[in-house]
Amino acid sequence: MGDKSITPPNEMSFLDHLEELRWHLIRSTLAIVIVGVAAFMFRGFIFDTVIFGPKKMDFPTYRLFCDIATFLGFDSAFCAEKLPFTIQSRLMSGQFSAHIWTSIWAGFIIGFPYVLYEMWKFISPGLYEKERKNSRGFILIASLLFFMGVLFGYYVVAPLSINFLGTYQVSAEVTNEFDLASYISTVRASVIACGILFELPIIIFFLTKVGLVTPEIMKKYRKIALVIVLILSAVITPPDVASQIIVAIPVLILYQVSIYISKRVLKSEAKKARKAKKAKAKKDVKPR
Structure with missing residues (x-):
């Protein structure tokens, strides 16, 4: 069955x-x-x-x-x-x-x-x-x-x-x-x-599942993401460093959490692939 x-x-x-x-x-x-x-x-x-x-x-x-x-x-x-x-x-x-x-x-x-x-x-x-x-x-x-x-x-x-x-x-x-x-x-x-x-962690989870995003890509562009976050923080907050940091910190934390989630998804997918490969190998082995 x-x-x-x-x-x-x-x-x-x-x-x-x-x-x-x-x-x-x-x-x-x-x-x-x-x-x-x-x-x-x-x-x-x-x-x-x-x-x-x-x-x-x-x-x-x-x-x-x-x-x-x-x-x-x-x-x-x-x-x-x-x-x-x-x-x-x-x-x-x-x-x-x-x-x-x-x-x-x-x-x-x-x-x-x-x-x-x-x-x-x-x-x-x-x-x-x-x-x-x-x-x-x-x-x-x-x-x-x-x-x-x-x-x-x-x-x-x-x-x-x-x-x-x-x-x-x-x-x-x-x-x-x-x-x-x-x-x-x-x-x-x-x-x-x-x-x-x-919702960034959820979005990264699904993008990683379909293979569009990897932890390496997110790490590679982390500095660019940091600059973008700081620019957005400067636009929507008063022009003082304290306010910009208050807005930027949660977004950067979410970005780091998303990298961790992406890693977990890839590890899970790799584990499934290994199990499927072992199951296929056992199935292909014919008894003497």
């Missing part, structure tokens, strides 16, 4: 795959919409507490940096009473559109584990049984990494960016009056980008 763990998955036609993918996308979209509708109902919490949280100087990040600066005896912009800018909406439908789209993005963030689940249900039938067993915990790990990135973006990247851009002036003659959509875009970009960035 053949080993079920190496039995190929059932084949489907191209149109069957498209139909299956369509239903997974439909269910994922419905989940995002349903969660988005729930978020729409909590307008006060979503906007006053979450979205506009980094605009207030009592935000936890500002208090932490202020306490550190005070302890070290330095003056800090994080200890100011309020940020010197206002937010306005200059379109008739500006606030309503912002409400709709913010709710949809909230639905995507909160419903991310279910979206992953639907993606996994579409991909897993194409895997062998042993590969499916080895991939257990994928949804949990990927979701945890995503939410860690979201929290990092919200509590670190977003407030640092808002504090810097909100206090930056080319002249005292110019006042900062930001459009609502621009402010929300800054918060959303920080949160979503960090959430996706924290």
